[in-house]
C-alpha cells in the first residue's frame with residue numbers, strides 16, 4: 202500500500218527507497234515513514250470536509266506520533282494539532298507550529314502546563330472537569346487573558362473496539378457526563394466564567410473504530426444536547442468536535458472504510474440534526490491520529506536467533522520488540538510482516554516473531570507465514586506508524602530506534618537513534634558512593 206512495492210531485486214521499496222539500503226545506512230531497528238502516504242491521509246480528511254461545505258478543523262492527534270518533522274507536515278497541510286502534555290506542546294512550538302492552531306487536551310493538566318499554553322497563546326483548551334474549569338479561569342484571569350475552550354463531554358456512546366482504548370462510556374475518567382447532568386452544569390458554569398470563551402463541546406468515542414454508526418450516534422447526542430442548552434440557557438455552540446478514532450487496516454481481516462465515508466457520515470449527521478432544529482450550523486472539528494500516520498509506518502528489524510520446538514512452534518527473534526512496539530503485549534494487537542530483502546519469495550514456514558526483551562510477553566507477531574528465515578534477514582512489520590515510536594520505552598535499557606521519512610527516492614533522518622549517552626545521561630551517582638573516574 203502507499204508507495205510501497207517490490208523492486209527488481211525482490212526487495213521491499215518504500216517511497217522509492219530500497220529497504221535494504223535504509224538498513225545499511227541507518228541500522229535497525231528503524232521506523233520508516235512513507236511521507237507521501239501521510240500527506241495523502243491528511244488531504245483525504247481535508248478534502249472530504251471541504252466537500253461538505255461546513256466550516257471545519259482537522260486537528261492531528263499528535264499523541265499517535267509526535268516529532269518535530271511530523272508537526273511540520275501537519276502545518277504544511279494546513280491542519281491543526283491536538284496535544285495532551287507539555288512535552289507535545291513543546292515539540293510543536295519548537296517545530297514552529299502556529300500556536301493558534303494548537304488544541305490542548307487532557308484530564309489532568311498541571312498549573313505549569315496551563316501557564317505554558319496560555320503564554321504560548323494556543324488556540325483552544327479542551328476542558329475535562331470542574332476543577333480544571335475553575336483553575337483555567339483563575340490562571341487566565343491572573344494573566345489578564347480570555348482563553349477559548351471546548352468542554353469534553355462523555356456522550357455514553359460505546360464504540361466497538363478493544364476495551365482498554367474505549368473512552369466514550371459513562372464509566373470513564375474523561376469528561377463531563379451527559380447522562381447525569383454534569384455536562385449541563387459545566388456549560389452553565391463555563392458560560393459564567395469571565396476569562397473563558399466557551400466555543401462548544403467535544404467528544405471522543407474510542408479508537409480503531411470501523412463502523413460509522415458510533416460517530417453518527419455521537420453527532421446526534423451532541424446535537425440534541427446543544428439544542429437543549431440553547432433552549433434552556435440561551436448558549437449557542439459554534440464548534441462541535443467529534444474526536445478521533447477512525448480505524449485503519451493492520452491485517453487483511455480489518456475492514457476500515459475510506460476516510461471520506463466517515464467524514465460524510467459525520468457532516469451529514471451534523472447537517473441533519475442541527476438543520477432539523479434550526480440551529481446555526483456549527484464548525485466541525487475532528488482529531489484523527491492513527492488514521493493519519495498508522496499505515497504509513499513500517500518498522501525494519503534484523504533477524505537474529507531462532508528456536509525451533511518440533512511440533513510446537515518456531516520462534517524467530519529480532520533486534521527490537523516491546524520496547525519499540527508495545528501494542529501486541531499491551532492490547533494483543535496484530536501485525537503483518539514480510540522479509541524486506543526477499544520480498545518476492547513464497548512463504549514456506551510459519552514462525553512467531555519474538556523481541557529481544559527479557560520477558561516471555563515480548564512477542565511481536567504469532568504465526569506468521571514467511572519464506573525460510575535466516576539470521577541476517579530484514580523483517581519489515583507494516584502499519585507501525587501510530588502509537589509505536591510514541592509509546593516506545595527504554596525497558597532493559599534498550600536504545601530507542603531512529604525514525605526516517607522517505608519520499609520520492611529520498612530518505613531523511615527525522616529522529617536520531619538513541620545513544621548510550623542518552624541511556625545514562627540522566628543518571629547520577631550520589632557523592633557518598635565511590636565515584637567512577
Ligand code: LLP
Nearest residue numbers: 262405408409445446447488489490491588
Ligand atoms: N482525540 C482524543 C481526545 C483521544 O483521546 C484520542 C486517542 C484521539 C483523538 C486520537 O484517536 P485515534 O484517531 O488515534 O484513534 N495507545 C492506543 C490508542 C490510544 C488512543 C487514545 N486517544 C493504541 O495504541 O491503540
